[in-house]
Amino acid sequence: MEAFFYIVPSLMLAVALLGATAVVHRARQVDRAWTSGLTAEARCLRTYATTSGGGDSMVHTTLHHVYEFMTREGRVVRFEEGGGPGTILEGDIVTVRYAADRPDRATAKTPARGRLAAGTGCLLAFLGVMAAFCIAFMIGVHEAFDLAGDFLQP
Template sequence: MEALFYIAPLLIIAIVSLGAAAVIRRSRQVNSAWSSGLTAQARCLRTYTTTSGGGDTMVSTTLHHVYEFTTYQGGTVRFEERNGPGTILEGDIVTVYYAADHPERATAHAPARGKLAAGAGCALAFFGVIVVFCLGFMLVAHEMFRVGGDLP
């Protein structure tokens, strides 16, 4: 029974750590695309939405765009991006930013480093609070089991 009070928080910490790594990775990819100085004109091939939740939980809708562009080296790249502006429709031409070594990680979001840092920072702070809570929970559980008491 004691193991449950250690395994569950450790599992949550592992999942949160994966989420934090994903946030950091995507932030670095977008920043790299913006910093490269390479841009291209891309056509929006498709827009669609996905929904999640329902039942007893809040429904969340995410807007997706599929873009295609030609790199300065002549290669054609198609990529999908989430959370783009709702004003971009199929057939629209937009400017995309990409890094020469990974054009498939392009972004159609206009450079906004402060917004990117704030979003990533808030997500990481949220993840940090969850980790601290889990560690605190494990510490309290450890102390309760060490002194022979029961958890409330």
């Protein structure tokens, strides 16, 4: 029974740490694409929306775009990006930014370093609070079981 109070928070802590790693990794990819200075004209091939939630929770919709562009070397690259604007439709031409060594990690998002830092910071703060809660919970459970053990001994 005691193990349950350690396993569940440990799994939640692992999810928070993996989430933080993914958030930082994606922010670095986008920033690298912005700072590379390489741009290309891309065509939006497809747009679609995904939804999550429902039931007792709020429904969240994310708009995705599939883009295709040609690098300066003549390589055709196709990539998908979520969270884009609703004003871009299939067939539209947009400017994408990419790093020379990883054009498949391009972005059609307009450079906004402050917004990227704020969004990344807020997500990291949320995940940090979640991790701190898990650790504090495990410490509290450990102390409670120690205290209960002291009272149960004759």
